Amino acid sequence: MSTEQIHEIRLNVNGVDHEAAVPARRLLSDALRHDLGLTGTHVGCEHGVCGACTVLVDGQPTRSCLMFAVSAVGSEITTVEGLARPDGELGPVQQAFRECHGLQCGFCTPGFLTTITAGIAENPDPTEEEARDMVAGNLCRCTGYQNIVKAVCRAAEIAREGGDAL
Amino acid sequence: MKPAPFDYVRPGSLEEALQALAGHPEAKVLAGGQSLVPLLSMRLAAPAVLVDINGLPDLDHVRADADGVRIGALARHAQVLRHPGVAQVQPLVALALANVAHATIRNRGTTVGSLVHADAAAEMPMVLRLLDGSVDVVGPEGRRTIAAPDLYVGPLESSLHHDEIAVEAHFPALAAHTGVAFEEIARRHGDYAMCGVAAVVTVDGDRVVSAKAGYLSVSDIPAVVDLTDALDGKISDASLARAADAALAVLDPETDIHATADYRAHLARVLTARVVTAAYDNAREEKA
Numbered sequence: 001m002s003t004e005q006i007h008e009i010r011l012n013v014n015g016v017d018h019e020a021a022v023p024a025r026r027l028l029s030d031a032l033r034h035d036l037g038l039t040g041t042h043v044g045c046e047h048g049v050c051g052a053c054t055v056l057v058d059g060q061p062t063r064s065c066l067m068f069a070v071s072a073v074g075s076e077i078t079t080v081e082g083l084a085r086p087d088g089e090l091g092p093v094q095q096a097f098r099e100c101h102g103l104q105c106g107f108c109t110p111g112f113l114t115t116i117t118a119g120i121a122e123n124p125d126p127t128e129e130e131a132r133d134m135v136a137g138n139l140c141r142c143t144g145y146q147n148i149v150k151a152v153c154r155a156a157e158i159a160r161e162g163g164d165a166l
Numbered sequence: 167m168k169p170a171p172f173d174y175v176r177p178g179s180l181e182e183a184l185q186a187l188a189g190h191p192e193a194k195v196l197a198g199g200q201s202l203v204p205l206l207s208m209r210l211a212a213p214a215v216l217v218d219i220n221g222l223p224d225l226d227h228v229r230a231d232a233d234g235v236r237i238g239a240l241a242r243h244a245q246v247l248r249h250p251g252v253a254q255v256q257p258l259v260a261l262a263l264a265n266v267a268h269a270t271i272r273n274r275g276t277t278v279g280s281l282v283h284a285d286a287a288a289e290m291p292m293v294l295r296l297l298d299g300s301v302d303v304v305g306p307e308g309r310r311t312i313a314a315p316d317l318y319v320g321p322l323e324s325s326l327h328h329d330e331i332a333v334e335a336h337f338p339a340l341a342a343h344t345g346v347a348f349e350e351i352a353r354r355h356g357d358y359a360m361c362g363v364a365a366v367v368t369v370d371g372d373r374v375v376s377a378k379a380g381y382l383s384v385s386d387i388p389a390v391v392d393l394t395d396a397l398d399g400k401i402s403d404a405s406l407a408r409a410a411d412a413a414l415a416v417l418d419p420e421t422d423i424h425a426t427a428d429y430r431a432h433l434a435r436v437l438t439a440r441v442v443t444a445a446y447d448n449a450r451e452e453k454a
Contacts, residue, residue, distance in 0.1 A: 004171045024174030024216065027207075046167045047204040048271065060244070060273040066203045067274065070174055071196070071218055115270060136355040137268025 009073050013038065014082030022069050029053040031069035032079060040080040040110050044139070051138030054111035055079050061115045080110035083117055092158040093117050093151070102151035104143040111138050112148060120156040128153065169206035176218040180304060180331070183217055187329045188306055190215040195331055197239060200267070200275035201283045225333060230255040234299075234338040239279070239331070243272035255339045258297060258346035258364060262289040265348065268356040282332045284317070284324040284387070287358045289350070291318060292388040296364055296380030299337040305330035318387040343375075344368040345448025347441045350382065351433055353424055359383050360425040361433035365393075365445035373399045374446065377409070379438055384419040384430050391416050393442065401446050406439040413438050 004023045011018050013036060020035040029046070032038045032055070044052035046065045053064040056078035083091040090098065093116045103109045112135060119134040120126065126134060131152035132145070140148060173190075177183040187193050192214035196202060205211040219225070219239065226240040230251030237246055243266050246252055246259070253260035266272055266280070266289050280290045281301055294301070295314040302311050303326055312325060319325050326332060340346065350362030362382040368375045377393040396412040397405045419430035 005173060007174065023171060025169040025171055025206075027168070027203075030168075047207055048200060051268075051270065054270055057274070061270040062274050063200075063270060065207070066200055066271075068174070068196075068199075068203070068216075068218075070176070071199070071220060133355075134269075137270045 007070050009070055011036070011069065011072055011077060012075070013077045013079060015076075020069065024068060024070050026069045027065050028055070028067040028069045028072050028077075029064035031072075032064060032077075035069070038079050038081055042107055042110050044107070044111075049139070050108070051111040051115065052108050054114045054138065056114050056118055059118060059121075061118045078114065078117075080113050083113055091117070092162060093120070093155040096151040096155035096158055097148075100147045100151040100154050102143065102148045108138060108140045108143075112140070116152050116155055120152070120159055124156055124160055126152060126156055167207050169203075170209055170212040172206075172213055173215045174218065175215065176221050178221055178223075180222055180333070183219055183222060183331060184304065184306060184329065186215065186217045187331065191328055193217055193328070195219055197279040198242065198275035199279075200271050201280070201285065201288075219331065228252065232339060234336055235259055237277050237335045237337075239276060239333050241277060243267075243275050243277050243280070244269065246277050247272065256297065256337050257340060258293055258348060258366065259337050261346065261348040262293045262364060265289050265350055265359070265362070271356075278332050278335050281317070281335050282324045282326055284322050286318075286321065286385055286388050287383040289348075289359075289362065289382060292362070292380040292382045292390075293348075293364055294335065294337065295388045295390045296366060296378060297337050299335060301332050302334040302336070303330040303332050309333070311336075321386045341368060343370065343449060345445045345451070347444035347448055349437055349441050349444075351437070358424075361419070361430050361437060363434065363437035363441045365438075365441045367442060367445040367449050369446065369449040372450070374401065375399075377442060377445070379409075379413060379442060381413065381417055381434060384417045384434050386418065389417055393438075397442070401443055406442060409442060410435040410438040 032041045042052040044050035048063045048066045055064045057075050093113050131149045175186045194213035196216045196218045225238040227238040228241050228249045229236040247263045300313045348364040350359035352359045364380045367377045374397050381389040391413045393409040396408040419427045421427045
């Protein structure tokens, strides 16, 4: 126990390389928060059910609590901190959440934002049904889903108008 | 909710991976990790060594041809689902995959990993058994093919040896005059189903020549029941009731926090009728 092996790793997060020294059992979610100080990624259930910790791994929504940091070496990771526009303004999904009141306490929001960012990149004009399906793997316990679903459709609209490369 | 310490190796070749496994009887293979990591975090499992196979080359293939669907150990569920040939060659694989957890889990989880995790509440082990598929494994003695009936030996227990790695799964192609269907019922979208049923029905004209159904979450190991005799060639309320009786005679639903045993049995009965009928209709469309 006392001789737990430490791995020197390099993680590419939001386009920036970060060095960290972690034990193999360090979850990616914990590495992001504790080792890199990127506390935008939230940890809810820690067993893959709630979706709060969802980040993009090579563009694909992935549970960061179901992946070890050592396994993420060589991948490009995007967290909620990486979703703003280059000029620092809110990204399309963030802006849509603000406009549609898609968040209340905000705990689940980072997981929704990353999931929807990838979702509207794949399906730029989702129906309400498709919007619901897109966020079906993310739990929200206070805002409710009505405004989140509206925000999905609005985010897609903003992205289409802006011609954003998401 | 943090895993116990373990040693970690990330081999670059299958040979290295096999050596790592051979050297540690307590080692476990990590592929997608979508079932394994929760088990580690809840400390239901505490292997001494994790052999991360995500760096192995040439294992992420998905092939669909007249022979069936072949899926490499590192192909993610999402990748299999996106492959246009899969739904053509064996539609049941695609139907079932769409019910595996959520899209986010499917992005990382591997189909072969799910098969050898051997969870009787999971979709793909049941579908492999129902379709008489197989899994190829590689170990110190070389490569061998394990037929689905021999793969599942107990709850969450496959017949793989500790020093073997599953490298490929094979789902046979849909036979002629045959239809398939799948349906499951869960408390919430993407949750483990309280009960799920898949059916494969072969027809000659309007007559049922053979019918089999697979069941998830109502037995210890993925269950398949031959319903041919119970149906006696036709689809009717009476024959479907006999088919459900035949299935329930084999199944062993249990009570947990999600559903009582009685409710699961009820679901198995309702879904048997619904899914067998859908597969029958599908078979007749295939013919037309």
